[in-house]
Structure formats: structure tokens, C-alpha cells
Amino acid sequence: MGAWTDMAFILVVVLDLFLLASSRLGAAIRAVALQGALLSLLALLLTGSGHSVGHMLVVAGGAFFIKAVLIPWLMFRAIREMAIRREMEPLVGYVPSMILGGVGVVLSFAFSRGLPLPTNEMHPFLVPTALATVWTGLLLVVSRRKAVTQVLGFLVLENGVFVFGLLLTDFMPVMVEAGVLLDLLAAVFVMGIVMFQINREFASLDTDALSSLKD
Amino acid sequence: MILRALFQIGILLVLPPFLLGVVNRVKAIFAGRQGPPLLQLYFDVWKLLQKGAVYSRTTTWVFRAGPIVGLAAVATAGTMLPVAGQPALFTFAGDFVLFAYLLALARFATALAALDTGSSFEGMGAAREVSFASMAEPALFLVLVVMARATGSLSLSGMLGPALAPAWRAAAPALLLSAIALFVVALAENSRIPVDDPNTHLELTMIHEVMVLDHSGPDLAFILYGASLKFFLFGALFVRLVADAGIAGIWAAEAVFVVELIGFAILVGVVESVMARLRLTRVPQMLVGASVLSVFALVLLLR
């Protein structure tokens, strides 16, 4: 049991690193979907004796549906509609972003033990995984040009927040998870609408092209 | 004791060309060909040793020293690698550093010999070789450090010895990650697909093969043999790391080890058959990725 949980956390981090290195959007979306599935699995695996099993099942099932099925489906639709396959030339190259990602992973795993936490740590990898995933999401949002990749970065960031949320399920029931899931959904909706709009108006999703719009 | 040492040296010196034969046979089967005999490389080396050599008028002694130093360095590195869980001939704390630096010496000599011809193609190959090697080297070190941490030993024989089995039980994820990184490094260092294609004869696209374009006769024999030896070294590292069978008897362990090595050759052959060569610009990405993976593995063990 413990080994599987370890493995799931490690896979989440490896997927972070993979996302930083991949230039194919299809592969990246699948990676985000897999990460979402892993998170819902983690929610189950971390269910201790003190939790209500039903509650955790709802959280895990909801996370799985939204993170691993619905959003990837939406994203795949989006790239099909817009006929883009890969991120062209990122602002920060793949090798440097991988190195930055690695630095983030090292720092989060090395120093997360020193952080003051409100509860007992449920699993030694939980906090560092959350930090590393949030860091990866931020890197993706900052360093990529295409709006689609930026949305992916945003999703990864939300995944990191979700891992943090797992820590708090003890004394902050449903609201935390619901909040996370909902605000994620809202974000995707907004971004999706914006993307479609931009694409229709300008026939391009390059955010660099948008900066010429500023007054 | 002496018998075992002789046997280890024997495996180290005799087996390597056979492994490359296995790789080529696997590739041939995938391509629907019959392929060369499994022992082809022995025949090649033997034949080349009989022949004379052709030297470019541009070259100096550096060109002739290249194959000799290259082969000697790789063979010396082999004396520190344990075979089948038995301690190597030379074993001491930090021997893995010397192991890696001896491989670097072989590369240094080969690259200089390539530049000695004054050919732009060979210069290109040497440039690629040293550039990619400088990205593979940290990854190799990190993998070895992970193994050192997991087994609590600072020598190759200790890392790949009996302490490995308990280490797998205690730190499986980290060792798995570093094994993946080691496989990537092994492919790159031995210039296999997806980094380099050992079979093409289009000079512009190659790395290792193009460096040795001008070598002929016995010099080429040394180079071919040295390359197979290097393949053997990485294979031995890899199979010990992932497939520690834990067989008690020495001779049985040696036999299992040889079978595992053939398995490694088959694995490499399959990878070469099902993958395309990466674009040159993607190679650094792959090697840095291997480094990052093994850093992650190390951090998992250190925290």
C-alpha cells in the first residue's frame, strides 16, 4: 500500500517534468489527464481510518471525472478545432525549463520539511509534490507562448493546489475540494471561451500577437 | 580466487563482440532480414588485424595513439566493474569516479584522433561527441551517486554487490528512476538509436561513426572492439542494477549474468528497431531529462 502511494506521488512529479519537456500538445494533454487520474487515486489511497469513505469516494470520483475525462476532452476538442499540434518556440527553451523544473523539485523536496503545517503530514511526499507541481504550473504559464499550453500550465497549477487540499480534508470537509474543482472548471470555461474568441477574431493564438492590442 | 579473476577477465575480453552481434540480429529480425552471423564482429576484428592501414598525410602520432589509448582506457575501466555480483579486480572507495573518467579519457583520445585528420566531417563528429558527452556525464554520475546512497557503499563492487537487493526493497522508486536514466545514458554513450545510428554511412548525420572514418586496418579493429567493450560495460552496470537475481553459487551467478547481458542486448535491439533517430537538437533534451530524473531520484533518497 505504502509503496503504491509513493509511486503515485513520484509519477505525479515525473509527469510535471515530462510536461516541461514536451512540445506535442496531444502528449501534454494526455499527461495532464493522467496526472488528474493519479490525483483521484491518491485521494483514495490517502483515506485514513478517520475519514468517511463515502466522502472520499465522492471527491475522488469527481476529481477523476473532471480532471481526467472532461477537461482533457475539452482540450482535445480545442486543439482539433484550432488545428494546432505543437508549441512552436517557447519563450524559455525546453532544456532550461527542464533544468528549472528540476531545481524546483530539488528545493521543494529538500526544504519542505521545514515548513510549518497546520496538521500532521499525511505522507512525507505530499507537501513537496504539491509545491513542485505548483512550481511547474507557474513555469508553464510563464514560459509558453500558446494559449493552449498556458491553460495546461494553469491546470497543472490547480493539480498542485488539489494535492495541498488533500492535506486539509481532515478538518475542512467538502468545501475545499468543491472550491478547487469548481474554480478549475470556471477557469477552463473562461479560457476556452476566450481562446475561441481570439481564434475567430485574429486567426492566431499567439499571445505575443495580443500584446500589440494594448492601448 | 585466481581462477575467478581469470574468468572475469575472460568474460570481459571475449563476450563483448557477441553482444553487438545479438543487437544486430534482433534488428535484422525486426526488418525481416536474416542478418549477419552472431559472431560477425569477431570475424571483422580478426580480418582487420591482418590488414595494413592507410594513414592520411595530415595525421601525426596523435591519430595513431587514438585507438590505442581509447581501447586501453575502456579495458582498464572494465577492471573496476564487478561481474555477476562478485567484487571486481580493483575495488576501492570512489572507484566509480575513476571509471567515468577513464571513459572520458577514451573519448578525449578518439576525438583528438578525429581532429588530427583535418577533415570537416570528423571535426563535426568529434564536436557532437564531446558536446553530448558533457551532458551525459553528470547523468551518469548522478545515477552512480543514487546507487551509492541506496546501498551505502562508495565502490562499484559494493554498489552492485549483495547490498543491492535490500536497497531495492527500501528505495525501489529512486532506483527505478535512476535505472531509466542509466539506460538513456547507455544508449547515448554507445551511440545507439535514438541518439546516433551505428549503421548509417551518411557522414553528416552521424556522431561516433564519423569520427573514425579515417581509421583502417588494425586501428579500426581496436576501435570496433573498444566500442563493443564499452557496450558491455554499460550493459553490465544496467543488468546488475535492474536484475539482481540473487543467485548464491558463483558459477550459476555468472551464467545468469551472461544471460541477462544477452537480454540487455535484445532490449537495445528492440529499442533500435522500434524508434526513429531523434533530431540532433532533441538529444540534449533527452540527456538533460535523464539528469533531472536522476536528481529527483537522489533527492528522494536524501530527504
Next chain:
Amino acid sequence: MTGALALAAVVLATSSGLLGLALRDRPDLGQRLSAGALCLAAVLGIAAAVPVLAGSPASVIQLSWNQPHASLAFRLDALSALFLLPILCVPALGAVFGIGYWPQEEHGSHAVNLQLWYGVVTGSMALVVLADNALLFLFAWEVMALCGFFLVRAEPDRRDAQKASWVYLAAAHVGTFAIFAFFASVGSARGSFDFSAWGGLGSGGAAASWLALLALLGFGLKAGLVPLHFWLPGAHAAAPSHVSAVMSGVLLKTGIYGLFRTAGFFEAPPASWGAVLMVLGGVSGVLGVALALAQHDLKRLLAYHSVENIGIITMGLGIAMLGRSRGEPGLVLLGFAGSALHVVNHALFKSLLFLGAGSVQHATGTRDVERLGGLSRAMPWTAGLFLVGAAAISGLPPLNGFVSEWFVALGAVSALELAPLDRASFAVLVAPVLALVGALAAACFVKVQGSVFLGNPRTKDAARAEESPGVMLVPMAALAGACVIVGLAPALLIAPLARGAAAWSGMDPARLAGAAGAASGTATWVSGVAFVLVGTVAGLWLLRRRLGAGTAAETWSCGYAYPTARMAYTGSSFAQILNQGFRWVLLPRVRFTPPKGPFPTGARFSTEPREAVLDLALLPAVRDYISATSRVRGLIAGRLHLQALLVLATLVALLAWRLLWW
């Protein structure tokens, strides 16, 4: 006794240049005598240092000096002795090389001046490592810095030498200022300026950290740690080659000596100091070699490699500091041994390489790597000796560079044996950084050796080259021989290094002895493998001679029958992949005229690496400051009453500050 010998060496070295001044009408004789005096000083230095390293107690000489707080206190302990050896030997070999490379007959008064400063800088460097009093140390330090200025300006008419020497002087004085501030605060706190009274400084609290930072700034500037390295490449490239060998091989090490000495003053330094040194060292190592890869100028390239090697030395020092903070004799010994041995090794192979570069420049008149090529036919000895240096600096076995890098790497992986969950075990990351630095250095020296000595000559200058005279080759051969000996027999050096570690760390020698025993055992194994390697090479060589002989032909160029040197891969093309990866630190200036039309003519492409810290940060800042102040000066120039007002305003402000806040 040993101390007196060392002082005699100092005096002899300092006055060696005076012989040239006295024998102005017999310049060749004067130069030979000066070189002889330096060699004699080196022999005296060896006679003084070896007994101390072999275990005789530290020698202390105390004389009075009629300056306040100052005393003529000298101390030759194992740490000083380790530094004293290269400080006296390398300049002696350089002076012999100079007889052929920079004859006083040809260069006239410039060469006489050069010889004078050359002797003084040698003596003052030796004095720096012998001084046991802060003021004496500062005096020697300042003399050394000023000599450096005159040495860089050996040919005062050259513009690059002028610029480089002023930048050097400014950097040296900022460093001296920081050291002065450090000494003044420690001295006033301790009430004495004798180093012997400074042991056991507390290292807790913010004040101690500030003090340590001051020392790091002052000595780091001299040693050339990134980002304080900006003065170094220009100065080392502009000086004549045997002077560059001394500056790069030895003079930088006084900065490292200072770091060692000051680190020794502090009692139980916290682990974070070690971490800072390791990070700084790692950054210097990687960026130093990255910058070196992009250079076209042979001597600038070598100068950047000094930054890299200083990085390796600093990483070793960091490990030793970590060992002191954790009380681990193994870490202290291995870190110190790697660091100190690399100081000596770098002095050996870097001066060998600079002398080789001088030999190349002497023969061809250029240091531009792209304009050379194929020199190994005309200059086989220079090429072979340079190759030894190149392999040594790349850390390849069986040479000395490997041994010291191996100690540092072994120290780094020994950090794994610290208590579990100790964050200090992250020091193990030094090992992969070292591997990266070593591999990049090997790439760089394949480039250098390949484009300077191998292939075909690219220009007429390179084709005209002739082998240098024996007087230039012998010093190089001596250095190369030392590289090989240290590489083959590292176990002999463990005992002296352990004595140095004990003198430095104040740790009980008995505790270090266990670690030293283990280290010398593994070092013996390293020699064993090195001999196996040498034996295998020799065996294969003999085998190869019995096999088929060769016939001559042209290089295979894929069917093209008339390859020329213009088609060969240049140094820049060779380094292109790695330079591309380090674009963000090189910030090269690229000039590109693309080919146009069906029959393109006049297409050009050139890149020029820039010294980011100097060219893009410091010089623009200084320029802005000058333009701002000159505007103010323009306002008040020639108006006496305004100038008087300024003086008055300053006076009032000072008085107000004194009365109100002090």
C-alpha cells in the same frame, strides 16, 4: 631554520630583477643571472617547505617593526608551505622560459622593468603566505597588487594592455579595501594584529557573517570567483606569456590562500558557509568553462579556465568547511586535500599551458585559435607538452588534475555518510557538477588542441612556425613531468596534505590520521589502476607495431579529392553546440550579412563573446556615473564661490551629522 630559509628565498627573489638593472649593458647576462637567482630562491623555498610538510614543526620568526600594531612576524606552517612551493617554483621556471621568449636584448628597457617587477611579485607572493601579522600581510598584498599592474603593462603601448591594467588595478584595490576592513575590524576587536592571536573567532551571529562576507569579497576578487572574475581574462591575456603563467597559475592562489587563512580563524563555522562556498565554486566552475569554450583568443581561453579551476578549488574548500561544522574528519581531509592539491596542480598545468601558448605565439605571432592549426608537425615538442597539460586540466587519468578532482568528488560523496536526514548531505551534488565541469573542460581542450596543433595550417603564419628553443621547452617539460608524477603517485602526497589540513582546521591530527590512512589506501589503488592503464597502452602500442604497417594517402572527404585547410572544422564550429546552450551567459555579439541573390558575394558571419559583467554591467555603470558627475562639475567649474559653497555645505552636513546622530 626553515623559516630563515624561506625568508632568504623571499629576499633573493625580490632582488633578482636588480641584477638586470645593474647589468644594463649586458642584457642577456643580466637576464640569465636573474633567472638563476629565481631558481636558487626556488631551491631555498623547496628546502624550507619540504621539511615542514614532512612533519617538522611550524617555524616562527618574530622581529619588531617600528610601526603601530605591526610586527615582522613570519610563520611557516604546513598550509603556508603548500602554497610556498608553487609560488617559488613556477616563477623560476617562467623566468627560464622568458630567456627565450622575452629576451632583454630585444625588448630593451621594458624587459628590464619586467624582470624587476617579476622578481618583486614573486617575493611579495611568498611574503603573503609567510606573514603572520595583518599589517605585514597587507603590505605584501599591496606590493603584489601593484607589481601585477606593472606586469600587465609590460608593453605599455598596447591598448588592450592599458585597459586591462587599469581594470585590474581598480579591482585589486576594491579587494584590498575589503580585506583592510576585515582586518581592521578583527584587529580592533582582538586588540592585536598578529594572526597568532586571531584563532577561535566566533562564527555565530550577523556580525561574524558580515566579516566573513568581507573576506570573501576581498579574497574572492583576487581569486576570480564568478561574478568577481571580470578583471581576470583581460589582464592575463595582455601580459607576456610567462607572466600570465605566474599570474594565472600562482598569483590567483594568494586569494585562495587568504580564504583558507581567514576560514581558519573562525571557530566552528556554520554549515551554511560551506554551502555558500560550494554554490559559488559550482557557479564559477560551470560558467568559467562555458565562457572559455566561446573564446577565440588562446590566452583569454586559458584565463577563463582559471576561473573554472578556482571554482573546483572553492568547492573543495566548501566541503572541508562543511566537515568542520559537522566535526567529520573525513570531509575535512578530503575537501582540504582536493582543494590544496588542486591549487598545486593548477599551478603546474596552467603554467604549462600558458608557456605552451607563449611558445605558439612566439612561433606564429598570433594567439587567435582560428588562425592556427597543424602546428604539431613543426613544433612536435610544444604540441606534445601542451597535450599533457590539456589532458591534465581536463581531469583525465593518469595525470595530476584527476587526482585532485577525485579527492573533491570523493569528499562530496562522503557527505552521503553523514547522519540520515542531515541536509548537509546535499553536498553530494558537488560530484555531478564536477563531472559536468570536467566534461566541458575536456570538450574545450579537444577544441584547443585540435584547432591549434592538429589538422592543416590555416594561415601562412601557422605554416611558417618553427619549434621553440630548448630554453623554452625545458621548463615546460619540467612542469609536464611534475604533472605525470603527481598523477601516478598520489598516495605520497596524503601525509603532507593531512598535515596541512591539521594546521588549517585546528582539528586533532590523530582524528585526521584515520581518514588520511583510508585516503592513502584508496590513492594507492588509483595509482595501481593508473599503472594498469599505462601498461595496457604500452602493450597495445607494441602489439600495434607488430601488426600491419601503414601507407600514406589523403584524408577521406566523402569523395572530394582536394580538401583544404579552409574546409576543416574551426574551433568556433567545434564549440557551437555547447555555446548555443550557454548563449544566456555568453551574450555574444553576432554580426551577420546573409548571402543574397543567385551569385552571393560578401556574406559574412562572426561572433564575439562578451565579458558580461565587465562590458554590460560595470563599464556602463561607471560611464553613467562619470557623465552624471561631469555634469555637476560643469555646473561649478570655474566658479570659485560655488566651489567654496560646496566645501561649506559638506562641512555643515558633517557637523550636523556629528552633533545630531553620533
